[in-house]
Amino acid sequence: MFEFVVPCLFGLEGPCAEELRRMGLGDVRAENGRVRFTGDMSACARANIRLRTGERVLLRLGGFEAKTFDALFEGVKALPLGDFIPRDGQFPVKGYCLDSALHSVPDCQRIIKKASAVKLGQTYRTQWLSETGPLYQLQFSIVRDRAEIFLDTTGAPLFKRGYRPGHVAAPLRETLAAALVGLARYRGRDALWDPFCGSGTIPIEAALIAHNRAPGLDRPFAAQHWPIAADKIWADAKDEARSLEYPGPYHIFASDIDPKAMALARENARRAGVEVDITFSVSDARTASAPWDKGAIVCNPPYGERMMERQEAQALYRDMGRTLGRLEGWKQYIISSEPDFERFYGAPATKRRKLYNGMILCYLNMYY
Template sequence: MQSGFTRGFPDKFTVSVSCAAGVESVLKKELFRAFSIEAPAVNGRIEFEGDPLTVARCNINLRTADRVYIKTGCFDARTFDELFDAVKSVRWEDYIPKDGRVYVDGRCVKSALFAVSDCQRIVKKAIADRLCGVYGLNRLPESGSTYKVDFYFYQDKVSFYIDTSGTGLHKRGYRDMVGIAPIKETLAAAMLLMSDFYKTRPFADPFCGSGTFLIEGARIALNIAAGIDRKFAFNEWKNFDKKAYELAFSEAKDKERLGEKPDLRGFDVDKKAVELTLRHAKRAGLEKVIRAEVLPVKKFKPWAEEGTIVSNPPYGERVYGDDDAKKCYRELGEALKGFDGWSAFIITPNKSFEKCFGKKCDRERKLFNAEKECRYYFYYPKKVKQ
């Protein structure tokens, strides 16, 4: 039986949403708040039952997800023959049309089959065999749109996924130029959602770089969906019902709260970084909401009684050396002495941060920025308004 949102897709299937390590609990909350979906997070993924509308909604709305997949199966496989038979038993024809171009990628972890390129070849061959058999072809023409299949081996169990996102979901579309060590949009959103920032609470990033925290913060405040400006792999699929995307898109547009007046300000010592922030804010349609100015952190002052700071200062690698980074942390610590009613949330892998900043954090979490293990330090306000 077909649902109202399928054209060749099964009525229900497993949707699998992936995210960076350390971000699972935030993604879980997002899924629950937005769609009342409750499911456990396992190995950086959350899986639940859904349909094409679920796929469209997750891609458009989730701020912290890396990608949204359709999971097509999970099998035991210790030999290439077992892998071939497992792949061939999957009903790929439910998702991949006659002219679909199949691209296979994958990972092997702690498994007897560990050579990724050999597994890639076997998986591709078995999918082609299955589809040729079903469609009565000698070979796949692969003249249509791309269906990327990912396999993931873990302890001799292999799972198969079709990637519905295409380009990673951190690519929102507003950032077209790169500043110094920009943070991924998905991680920035997760850090904001872990902080106490909300709607109209004054917000500052004293090391704003290309403006990621400011733009993600403004989008959270105005309830602008993360993927509203971009398209996804499934938009190219002729067997994916366009109505599912159109409905998810119009639902997201209806939820925007453009009347809110958030107060987001960015500062950076580098004029080029400030220009970049303003450029990206404009590209995101947020030029009236986000302000940015050139200011060294030692001159950073509060403009409101309370607010939230979320930032990633230099780490002490590449452009800024360790001494420069430590100086930034000291100057940030000194400047924040004047911010009694403000909370601060700072990410860095630099182990000297708390010592240089001059204060132990109230809480910390382990996060990964571009594969680098970092600490996310939480400092709650000294003075809370009664």
């Protein structure tokens, strides 16, 4: 049994923990910006393949107090690195320090690298580690003088699903899009509409959720090449995920004022294998009529910071409130960085939730 840590965007700890629990994983605990669980390497494969809202799955090698470089060195040297990293494994180091006496990330990286090399050299009775084999990315966090050392089992982050090589100017991260769909409680019943779909992230994630299709079926993971996680573990986890899929059809609608964005969204949906589930159209959200009799609108209209001047965005929110906001039978879930969104939209939200789109503080304004 190992302990795993899944870093996630701030605000997504709850949805991420819920996903892990629904997968049947043990001892799930959410904390600031990350979620822990315990399990074996099959649990690790399951989480990597099926997680929608987490960024990666880290295997925890150990934790200890580290107020000095000596303590950091000795703490790392005491870890059972040879149980995981083979003689030729590559072991680069990255991480972060927060509120700690050790605050220089490059210095900590150097110390951890050196301690790991000494330990592996002792384990394999060699002074020469070629680092020509598979990747064992070491990650560290030093928070309030407590160091934790991890191995990254994921590789390229989990939001890289593989369907979105092309995106518009301000795309939503796939993990956040999946969380919005989850917070809207969309499971494939009724309809879902994104009237500002850009590269199509929200409708595509909605279709994957409706089908219960695991987002990681077609991508590689770092730990697939590790001796402790045999190929069969990954093949079994993929078979299990496929056996849980639902066939559809679903009523998902994606529109955008920009024909180029529309074409890109369609292309991305084709790559994700969900083009048949989504009806695409070019339309202005300020005048568009509802594509179905009831459902949920889930969208991220332009924010002032990145795509339009703030005032233009505020005028757009006003227009949205007069059209989308008055549609009968449609719940609305609108993410925006505008703190006064409700005032411009013309109605107080039923509930608001703080979320981060990358580094931007946003609010999910929920009307239901």
